[in-house]
Amino acid sequence: MLKTFSIGGVHPHENKLSANQPIQTAAVPEKVVIMLGQHIGAPxxxxxKKGDVVKVGTVIAEAGGFVSAAIHSSVSGKVAKVDSFVDASGYAKPAIFIDVEGDEWEESIDRSPELKKECTFSPxxxxxxxxxxxxxxxxGACFPTHVKLTPPPTAKAECIIINAVECEPYLTADHQLMLEHAEEIMVGVHILMKAVKVNKAFIGIENNKPDAIKLMTKVAAGYAGISIVPLKVQYPQGGEKQLIDAVISRQVPSGALPIATGAVVQNVGTAFAVYEAVQxxxxxxxxxxxxxxxxxxQPSNFMARVGTPLQQLIDACGGLPEDTGKVIGGGPMMGKALVNTDVPMTKGSSGILIMNKKEAKRGEQKxxxxxxxxxxxxxxxxxPYLLSVLAENGNFERMETERIMDCIECGSCQFTCPAKLPLLDYCRLGKGKVGAIIRSRQAKN
Known part of the structure; x- marks a missing residue:
């Protein structure tokens, strides 16, 4: 019997229209806008500065704190300005604008296709x-990886869990990455194991990707301590807490971090990025x-540079259809509608979903x-029904008591509601308000 998590979940239509579409290299844009806040934590x-010449891979921004991440140029050219730009949320945020000239990479980057298996570096x-x-x-969460790999002294890692679930409908980027880069991913997993000093890793893959399960199982046989765990198809199995429950049958306590279970969870795309960074x-x-x-x-999977305008990728698939009702950044369950298609791609951009007018229309609320x-x-x-009512009435103190901060904003509640109530919208609103209250309280203390 296939494993899955123990509480809740739904099964929306998968609609993996771009499955088995080879990863295409997207064209380098003429200009890029690289946002400075592409991760959880400080921007x-x-x-x-304006006028500086950069190459592909040049550091253009340094981490703004412990929970932050450096940002590198995705193109070569000249910095046009450092200014603000409206991102996917609709708010103007700091960004670096670069005019592209050629495609010159930093010489330190190894661009050879040769697989480099042996990692000689210390943790x-x-x-x-x-x-x-x-x-x-x-x-999706964009939590800085180096922070996850340095848990507090009171916590001890016992295993690495790789999230290769890709449970969000429509998205196929991780699936195709496994089919084309299984060896590099395995080396990346092995490096992650070495970084947190564990000898076990589990790669969870939902059973709707039998080709990936077969290939990854075959490749994993050559790497000690790495196991492939086929999982029952169940949304939101890609949630960190749900994946831990499904793979090792441990539950993260309310208010605790996943490391409390002994597991360090990383996305399969992150494992590939770790291979490329370290090796x-x-x-x-x-x-x-x-x-x-x-x-x-033509639904497609692209290897695209950070800062690329999303419209360029849409054009590469044939452009916006005439019946477009909404463009979503991400998938239909947890993604958010974009204010326009000129917003730039970021490190967290896993998908662009173009919904037709029929799909995009919300049902009548009852x-x-x-x-x-x-x-x-x-x-x-x-x-969720209670949290929604509390948010609507501004009772945020009660929302905190009812554990709103445990909400993972998966949208399962709204998906299953026969009254078509905007439960997720209210939960997001309440979670944001309660989070601000908690931060304010902590600052005073």
């Missing part, structure tokens, strides 16, 4: 190289992204019938 601080050297390369979690001296300035949708002429479907679907054991 990076620009170390370049401390590995973590430093990962930090220097600006690696962040590529599953090839390549910073994180490009990633695989899926562009898809039922009306898209009164809650107290069916409790949202409670049964919540993978965190919360009561």
């Amino acid at each position: 990076a601080k620009a170390v370049v 401390e050297e590995i973590v430093k190289k990962i930090a220097d390369a600006g690696i962040v979690g590529l599953g 090839k001296n390549k910073p994180l300035f490009e990633r695989v992204i899926t562009v898809t949708g039922k009306s898209v002429a 009164s809650c019938i107290r069916c409790a479907k949202c409670v049964g679907a919540c993978p965190m054991g919360l009561e």
Whole structure:
């Protein structure tokens, strides 16, 4: 019997329209806008100014704190300005604008296709190289990887868990990455194991990717301590806490970090980026992204540079369909509608979903019938209908008591609600307000 997590979950239509589409190298744009806040934590601080000449891989911003990440140029050319730009959220944020001239890479980057298996670096050297390369979690949260690899002294890592689930409908970037770069991923996993000083790693893959499971199992046989764990298809299995539950049957306590279970979770794309950073001296300035949708002429997977305008990738798939109703950054469950298609790609850009007008239209809201479907679907054991009412009425103190900060914003509640209530919207609103209250309280103390 296939493993899965123990509480809640839903099974939306998979719609993996771009599955088995080879990864194409996206064209280098004429101009890029590289945001300084591409990760959880403090935004990076620009170390370049107008007129500076940069190459592909040049450091253009340094980490702005312990929980932060360096940023590197994804192109070669001249810095046009350091200014603000409207990002995917619709707010103006600091960014570096670069006019592209050619495609000259830093000489320290090893661009050869040769697989480099042996890692001679110490754990401390590995973590430093990962930090220097600006690696962040590529599953969506964008947590700086070097921070995850240095847990507090009171916590001890027992294993690495690799998230190769890709449970979000439509997205296929991780799936295709496994099919084309299985060996590099395994070396990356081995490096992560060495960094946190463990001898076990588990790679969780949902059972709707049998070709990836077969290939990764075959390749993993050549690497000590790495096991492939086929998982039942269940959303949101890619959530960190749900994946830990599914793979090693341990639950993260409320308010605790995943390391409390002894597991350090990393995305499969992050493992590939770690291989490139440690073995090839390549910073994180490009990633695989899926562009898809039922009306898209050619759903595709691209290896694209950070800072590329999303419209350029959409054009490469045939352009915006006439019946476009909404463009989502990410997948349909956890992704967010974009304010426009000129926003730049970031390290966390896993997909662009173009929804037609029929799909994009929300159903008519009705009164809650107290069916409790949202409670049964919540993978965190919360009561979304109650949290929604509390948020609507501004009762944020009660929301904190009802564990709103445990919400992972997966959207399972809203997906399953027969009354079509905007449960996720209210939970996000309340979580943001409660988070601000908690930070303010901690600052006073």
